[in-house]
Amino acid sequence: MTEKASLDSMRATLKQGEEPAASGKIGLPVGLAEDYIHLSNNILALHAGNGIKNIAVSSSAHGEGVTTVAANLAIALARKETSNILLIDGNLRKPSVPQFFGVDRGEGLAECISGDRDLAAMLRKTALPNLQLLTSGNSEKEPSQFFTHARFQTFLNELGSRFDLILFDTPPISLYPETVLLSAMVDGVLLVIQAERLIYEVIRKAKDKVLSHGGTLVGTVLNRRRYYIPNAIYKNL
Secondary structure, eight states, rough: OOOSGGGGGGGEETTOOOOOOOTTTOOOTTTHHHHHHHHHHHHHHHHHHOOOOOEEESSTTSSOOOOHHHHHHHHHHTTTTOOOOOOOOOOSSSHHHHHHHHHOEEEEEOHHHTTTOHHHHHHOOOSSSSEEEEEEOOOOSSGGGSSSSSSHHHHHHHHHHHHHHOOOOOOOOOHHHHHHHHTTSSSSSEEEETTTTTTTTHHHHHHHHHHHTOOOEEEEEEEEEEOSHHHHHHHHH
């Protein structure tokens, strides 16, 4: 185990068939609420025991359900009403958080890091009082430039003074340099893996990329797992 956490410190499984919350509404997917509550409890335990405050949710490849996991995890955390949560759309290439929550993209992360806008003015409220959103914003710059910007560490510090937990929805760490850069600056990375989709070597390379750049893997989420016998039987195996 590392000083913060290890890859083995948290593993979660999400069943096949989860759907995003209805646009503009706050709710956990039917049949998966228990899974997300369990995952949120693990995150809170890391927060309390290891000082984990900001987490990048990522994957090895496109289409593994990162936005769905990040958004539903943020909702599960916020529904506990004990922590002030911020979900950031860190995917400046193809943002998905606005669609999930039924809001417009508007200005957000890009403008905050560039220093063009004040953070407080960019935050979006949700139906949950202790869950706010920060969209990706708009920029023609190469996304990786934002995470090497001198202001980014100051930006993280400002977030830390306002929120108890910050989640970044990010593009695949194996494919884009900005996620690698971000992984070294946040407290931990939560890696989403779609069941029965990628070979082990691809996942291992994503893990190695995080670790080789100074990042910390705090856990994995096995997403869209299919149960070929009733789930209740799996739980008793």
